[in-house]
Amino acid sequence: MEISTQPPRGTSDILPGQSDDWQRLESLAKTHLQRAGYKEIRTPTFEHTELFKRGVGETTDIVSKEMYTFSDKSDRSLTLRPEGTAGCVRAFLNAGLHRQSPPVKLWYQGPMYRYERPQTGRTRQFHQLGIEAFGSQGPLIDVEVIVVASDFLKALGIEDFEVQLNSLGDAACRPAYRELLREKLRARLDKLCADCRDRFERNPLRMLDCKVPTCQEQYKDIPSAIDHLCDDCKTHWLKLVELVQAQGIKPVINPRMVRGLDYYTRTAFEFVAKDSRLGTQSSIGGGGRYDKLVEMFGGPPTPAVGWAFGVDRLLMLLPDKSLSALPVFVVSSNPQAALATATELRRVGIQTELDFAGQGQAARNFSKQIQQANKLQASYVVILGEDELAKGEATIKDMKDGSQKVVSQSELASYLGKVILE
């Protein structure tokens, strides 16, 4: 019985040609976020199921139908993380980071798991890059977080996106608004789609961003959350919008945007890109403020704000990358000499290849080796034939124009270093 070489449904391998993009994105993220004072945190890829149920919220789609949950040998219920914030908050508390001078700023990157039907821009294992800032309650840090994200996208070469903004209120005003929604809509329940009737019970706010036109028809005259904020939330919101604009970002106020996770309070935002490469997906990242989550996990009251981007989706939007450095290729009648020279060149920082297709001790003929060099798009070929080896020399062939030059082996590395590394 042969083993299937297909990866599990909804997962995929990141192959040699693609990993360049991943590395580019990761290194850019790292420098960008650290520059803004964010420190990397690495938390487990699975956690106690309870953490997500409580943290993300029982009524969310993520918890109610998308979790990868399993029991270990001691019958603990564990779940592959569907998002990064819950784990960060847990680690933040467990490590006592709340006792550090605020704000505590973290970033993370890694695979997340949601059991869904795969399609363009959506897989069961996907990757998020996120940041979390704990301990500051003013809108200034909301804005920092948004600006850092926006700048990061631009650094990646992604320019065509909008920032949608909304405020969801807090414990002081959201319950009242929720009831208001129920009151207004109770009589119209029969005109709504099945999903909305369900949302009516579980999470009325979610009704507002329903995509069904007949539902939207019913919501036309429904007041938005922004108009029903309590004084504190209102002040925060107005300042937020003002500050965001002052930083040169033109947010799109979207009173209908309700994020899918329960922990958000006040600020919610989403980065949206309309690009056919994303299929019908348009959200490339999102986040908001979650001022009650730390407390809910048993910590001291700690306001927090953060976001996460879908790395896989960002990668789909990356402009065509520049070509990587071209190697030097060592051709020799003596495989051992070829490897020794390649190693010498590599030590001074030159990307160097050689031929491995020979049988046993024998090198392939020069023609074959140079063919191989050509296939790898070598910039230069170093030829160490019997003649050169006898004289302690090396022939350098410029693959662009075919010109050749003989240098002594002792000068080879420094000569090529000059030509290639400048």
Added chain:
RNA sequence: GCAGGUGUCGCCAAGCGGUUAAGGCCCCGGUUUGUGGUACCGGUAUCCGGGGGUUCGAAUCCCCUCAUCUGCCCCA
């Protein structure tokens, strides 16, 4: 969970009841063992996602199954 599309060599792909299962790309070898990119020649699927069935005969028809893609829901 629901609705459609697709599954023939590593990749693209012809074939639509009786073929040794085209072709192209890639790869390998040769013409050319001291020199590349072109050209020419040769090689590479006992097998058509898997399992049943119909038939004298199936990659081609039927059933089941698996995978994949696209969309709905929702999100990254």
